[in-house]
Amino acid sequence: LYRLLPRVSGVNNGLAQINGEWPFVERVAEILRTDDKEYVHSGELPFQRLEEGIRFDGVTLTYPGSTRPAVHNLSFTIPRGSMVAFVGTSGAGKSTLVNLLLRLYDPDTGHIWVDGKDLKRLRLTDWRERIGVVDQDTFVFSTTIAENIRFGRLDADDGAVRRAAQMAQAHEFIAQLPAGYETEVGDRGYRLSGGQRQRLAIARAVIREPEILIFDEATSALDSRSERLIQSAMGELRQDRTLVVIAHRLSTVVDADQIYVLQDGRVVEQGTHPSLLAAGGLYASLWRIQAGSAPAYP
Numbered sequence: 001l002y003r004l005l006p007r008v009s010g011v012n013n014g015l016a017q018i019n020g021e022w023p024f025v026e027r028v029a030e031i032l033r034t035d036d037k038e039y040v041h042s043g044e045l046p047f048q049r050l051e052e053g054i055r056f057d058g059v060t061l062t063y064p065g066s067t068r069p070a071v072h073n074l075s076f077t078i079p080r081g082s083m084v085a086f087v088g089t090s091g092a093g094k095s096t097l098v099n100l101l102l103r104l105y106d107p108d109t110g111h112i113w114v115d116g117k118d119l120k121r122l123r124l125t126d127w128r129e130r131i132g133v134v135d136q137d138t139f140v141f142s143t144t145i146a147e148n149i150r151f152g153r154l155d156a157d158d159g160a161v162r163r164a165a166q167m168a169q170a171h172e173f174i175a176q177l178p179a180g181y182e183t184e185v186g187d188r189g190y191r192l193s194g195g196q197r198q199r200l201a202i203a204r205a206v207i208r209e210p211e212i213l214i215f216d217e218a219t220s221a222l223d224s225r226s227e228r229l230i231q232s233a234m235g236e237l238r239q240d241r242t243l244v245v246i247a248h249r250l251s252t253v254v255d256a257d258q259i260y261v262l263q264d265g266r267v268v269e270q271g272t273h274p275s276l277l278a279a280g281g282l283y284a285s286l287w288r289i290q291a292g293s294a295p296a297y298p
């Protein structure tokens with residue numbers, strides 16, 4: 001974590017220092033605010049690629065200063081190459097899973113196994129290099145679209161920027177902007193819509209060619225066209241990746257291989273979209289609420 005500090009401060013005075021780790025910056029900043037935290041230590045085992053999958057095994061985490069576990073005795077598997085989704089009402093523990101996967105926190109009890117090895121034993125830089133994160137709130141820097149995508153991988157050439165944008169279903173809207181990829185965005189430039197920002201975030205994550213992609217969906221409502229485009233981007237991305245989706249809109253996860261429904265830090269239901277609908281439980285009622293109204297949870 002301390003290794004990241006100069007990069008965090010580099011956001012203000014020289015973006016070149018961020019070196020591809022910037023998706024973690026906001027989450028790291030959150031942790032830096034809790035001063036009673038024991039920082040995680042890197043393990044020693046090299047990590048190159050996922051062979052079988054990730055397994056949470058009885059994982060419990062209580063945040064420092066809190067009295068209640070944010071996640072409680074969680075067990076589930078994310079097989080390599082699958083799309084696994086987590087849904088649940090606000091505060092159910094979805095973002096905590098991401099924090100654990102990124103090793104911003106370690107479990108108090110239980111284990112996270114990666115191909116049978118405890119995640120704590122893996123070299124942290126190796127692990128994080130192979131993960132891409134599409135965060136809830138995409139930070140748009142005041143520079144060109146191309147540079148905004150390149151923040152995912154600073155040495156990416158124009159072809160790679162374009163391919164990432166295509167995969168994220170962002171190329172079409174970018175091509176229509178006044179100066180295409182060179183259009184200035186952010187505070188003083190062209191204002192991107194919520195859906196465009198999310199696709200920019202996907203492009204920024206996929207340009208790193210991550211093996212595991214975590215998509216922590218924004219809560220903001222999207223127009224139906226943006227929603228369709230993001231769904232189609234995810235359809236393409238799942239082809240050769242392991243996709244972990246934290247979903248606020250259930251429409252995002254209808255095609256997931258497995259959906260886990262969280263409530264108060266526990267898995268209360270699991271299955272595919274049709275099987276969960278048929279079960280008539282929490283998922284089915286969330287689906288009914290969303291189908292009848294706007295996107296986010298009640």
Ligand code: ATP
Nearest residue numbers: 063064066070088089090091092093094095096097
């Ligand atoms: P949302 O859909 O609103 O993002 P979530 O399902 O992602 O919610 P989490 O953010 O994982 O839920 O929160 C789970 C529980 O942990 C909540 O009770 C929350 O208040 C608590 N929590 C989350 N982050 C922290 C933190 N850094 N310190 C203390 N408690 C936290």
